[in-house]
Amino acid sequence: EKKKKTKKVERKEEKFERVNTQVAIWCRKPGTVSHEEYVEFYKHLTNDWQEHLAVKHFHVEGHVDFKGILFVPKQAPFDMFENKKKKISIKLMVRKVFITDECTDLLPEWLSFVKGVVDSDDLPLNISRETLQKSHVIENMKKVIVKKVVELISEMLEGKYKEGTEEDLKKKEEKKEEKDDEKDKKEEDDEELKSEEKWKTFYQQYSKNLKLGIHEDTDNREKLASFLRYYSTKSVDEFTSLDDYIDRMKEHQKSIYYISGESRKVCETSPFLEALKAKDFEVLFMDQAIDEYSISTLREYKEHKLVCISKDNLELEETEEEKKEREGDMARCGKLVSLIKDILGDKVEGVKLGYRLVSSPCVLTTSEFGWSAQMQRIMKSQALRDDSMTSFMMGKATLEINPRNKIIRALVRKLDDIHDSGEASTNEELRSAITLIYETALISSGFSVDNISDYSSKVFGMVALGICEDVDVEAPAPMVEEVPAEEAMGEKEEVEEGEADLEEVD
Structure with a gap:
C-alpha cells in the first residue's frame, strides 16, 4: 500500500503570559500581608518619604461588601485645614478598577488625614458623580470606614495595635515564651514604650481632628471624647483624660471644671483658679482655639456637666x-x-x-x-x-x-x-x-x-506716686539740681536784695 501524502501546515499558537502576577494588596487577607509590604504600598500610594504610623486592613461583608486599607501618616499635612486643599485622600475602586479619588462622601472632614484604598463589588463600573452622591452604598461604606478608623485609634491608645502576618506574630509570641524572664520584661517594656510613643505621636499630630470630630460627628461623640487629653492643676507635666479626671473627683463634686486661655501658662496663672485650688478641685487647661467649639458641643461627659470656671x-x-x-x-x-x-x-x-x-x-x-x-x-x-x-x-x-x-x-x-x-x-x-x-x-x-x-x-x-517724692503725677515737675542749705540761704538773701534794688529804681 502506498503511503498517503501528507502536507506540513504551520500553525501559530498564542500563549498569554501574565505580566502582573501580584495580587492587589487590599484583596489579600489581612493576616497574609507583612509590614514591609504595607510600607512599600503606602509609599507608592502617597509618595511619602517615611513610613506610616498605623494601618487598618479589613474586609466587610453584609449590607455592603467591600475591602479596604486605611493608613494614618506619621505627620499631619501642613495644609490639612485649608479650604483649597483636596478634602479626601482615599481612592475608590470598583472590582479593582479605579473610579475616583474625589468622592468627598466617603469620609467626614475630621478624617481628612486618612489615606488608603477602598474596593467595592456593589457599585457599577459606569457610576457617575451624581450617582455617587445619592448612593446608599456610599453612605453605608462611610459609616463602616469611620468605625474602622475609630477602632484603629482605640487600639493605639490601649496598646493593642499589631501589624504583620500571622506567622510573624506567632513567632514573636513563641520567642517571648522561650526567653528568660529578665529579657522578657525588657522586651515588654520596649513594646509598651513603642505603643505609648505611637499614641503620643498620633495625638500630637491629630488632636485637632479629634476635637473637630466631636463638633461634627454626633454618632461617635462620646467615644471621641474618651480620646481627649488635657493638662490640669493636678497633672501639670503629663496629659490626663476625662475618665482619669472623673476617677480623681471629690465625693461631693458633680461637674468637670475647665478653663480656656491662649496658652497653658495663662491658664495656670488665672485668678479664676484660686477658690478651686483652695478647695482641692481639679481644673482642666484648654489652650487650643478649637477647644471652645468642641466643649460647647460636648456639654457633658458620662453624666458630668462640663463647667467653665470663668462663667456665671x-x-x-x-x-x-x-x-x-x-x-x-x-x-x-x-x-x-x-x-x-x-x-x-x-x-x-x-x-x-x-x-x-x-x-x-x-x-x-x-x-x-x-x-x-x-x-x-x-x-x-x-x-x-x-x-x-x-x-x-x-x-x-x-x-x-x-x-x-x-x-x-x-x-x-x-x-x-x-x-x-x-x-x-x-x-x-x-x-x-x-x-x-x-x-x-x-x-x-x-x-x-x-x-x-x-x-x-x-x-x-x-507707679510715680509709689516711687517718686513731691512729684505731681498729672504735670511732672521740672528737674532741679540739689543745692546745699547754706548756699540756698545765701542765694535767697541775694535775691531779696536784688528785689529791693529794683523797687528803688522803679
Missing part, C-alpha cells in the same frame, strides 16, 4: 460659716457695690460679691451661654466676621469683687469715711481707683482694654 454658672458648695460670712459681707459692702455700678455704668452687666477668689480683688465673668474671653478673642481675629452677631454673643461681663481682699476693704473704709464726713459726692481719687481696678480686672480675666494708652498713663501715674 460656677457654683461651689459652702459651709454654714461661709454663708454667715456672705450675709455680713453683703451688709458691709452694699454701698461699694452700688457705687461701682454707678461709676462703671453700661460697661458691665452687673456688680456682685464673688467667692471664687482668694487673693485677687476682682474678676469679670461672662454669662453661661455667651462667649468666654478666649472665644471673644478668637472671633475678633476673624477677618470676615459678622459684627452684628459678634456684639450679640459677646454681651456684657459681670464684675465680681472679693470682699476679703485688702483693696476692697480699703475702698469700703474710704467710702464710709466720706459718708461720715458728710460729703455730698465721692472724690475723684476714689473714682479713678475703681476705674483702674476694673480695667486691670479686664486684663487678668482675659479681656482687652478699649483705651490702652489711657490705661497705661494711669498705671504710670500710680
Whole structure:
C-alpha cells in the first residue's frame, strides 16, 4: 500500500503570559500581608518619604461588601485645614478598577488625614458623580470606614495595635515564651514604650481632628471624647483624660471644671483658679482655639456637666460659716457695690460679691451661654466676621469683687469715711481707683482694654506716686539740681536784695 501524502501546515499558537502576577494588596487577607509590604504600598500610594504610623486592613461583608486599607501618616499635612486643599485622600475602586479619588462622601472632614484604598463589588463600573452622591452604598461604606478608623485609634491608645502576618506574630509570641524572664520584661517594656510613643505621636499630630470630630460627628461623640487629653492643676507635666479626671473627683463634686486661655501658662496663672485650688478641685487647661467649639458641643461627659470656671454658672458648695460670712459681707459692702455700678455704668452687666477668689480683688465673668474671653478673642481675629452677631454673643461681663481682699476693704473704709464726713459726692481719687481696678480686672480675666494708652498713663501715674517724692503725677515737675542749705540761704538773701534794688529804681 502506498503511503498517503501528507502536507506540513504551520500553525501559530498564542500563549498569554501574565505580566502582573501580584495580587492587589487590599484583596489579600489581612493576616497574609507583612509590614514591609504595607510600607512599600503606602509609599507608592502617597509618595511619602517615611513610613506610616498605623494601618487598618479589613474586609466587610453584609449590607455592603467591600475591602479596604486605611493608613494614618506619621505627620499631619501642613495644609490639612485649608479650604483649597483636596478634602479626601482615599481612592475608590470598583472590582479593582479605579473610579475616583474625589468622592468627598466617603469620609467626614475630621478624617481628612486618612489615606488608603477602598474596593467595592456593589457599585457599577459606569457610576457617575451624581450617582455617587445619592448612593446608599456610599453612605453605608462611610459609616463602616469611620468605625474602622475609630477602632484603629482605640487600639493605639490601649496598646493593642499589631501589624504583620500571622506567622510573624506567632513567632514573636513563641520567642517571648522561650526567653528568660529578665529579657522578657525588657522586651515588654520596649513594646509598651513603642505603643505609648505611637499614641503620643498620633495625638500630637491629630488632636485637632479629634476635637473637630466631636463638633461634627454626633454618632461617635462620646467615644471621641474618651480620646481627649488635657493638662490640669493636678497633672501639670503629663496629659490626663476625662475618665482619669472623673476617677480623681471629690465625693461631693458633680461637674468637670475647665478653663480656656491662649496658652497653658495663662491658664495656670488665672485668678479664676484660686477658690478651686483652695478647695482641692481639679481644673482642666484648654489652650487650643478649637477647644471652645468642641466643649460647647460636648456639654457633658458620662453624666458630668462640663463647667467653665470663668462663667456665671460656677457654683461651689459652702459651709454654714461661709454663708454667715456672705450675709455680713453683703451688709458691709452694699454701698461699694452700688457705687461701682454707678461709676462703671453700661460697661458691665452687673456688680456682685464673688467667692471664687482668694487673693485677687476682682474678676469679670461672662454669662453661661455667651462667649468666654478666649472665644471673644478668637472671633475678633476673624477677618470676615459678622459684627452684628459678634456684639450679640459677646454681651456684657459681670464684675465680681472679693470682699476679703485688702483693696476692697480699703475702698469700703474710704467710702464710709466720706459718708461720715458728710460729703455730698465721692472724690475723684476714689473714682479713678475703681476705674483702674476694673480695667486691670479686664486684663487678668482675659479681656482687652478699649483705651490702652489711657490705661497705661494711669498705671504710670500710680507707679510715680509709689516711687517718686513731691512729684505731681498729672504735670511732672521740672528737674532741679540739689543745692546745699547754706548756699540756698545765701542765694535767697541775694535775691531779696536784688528785689529791693529794683523797687528803688522803679
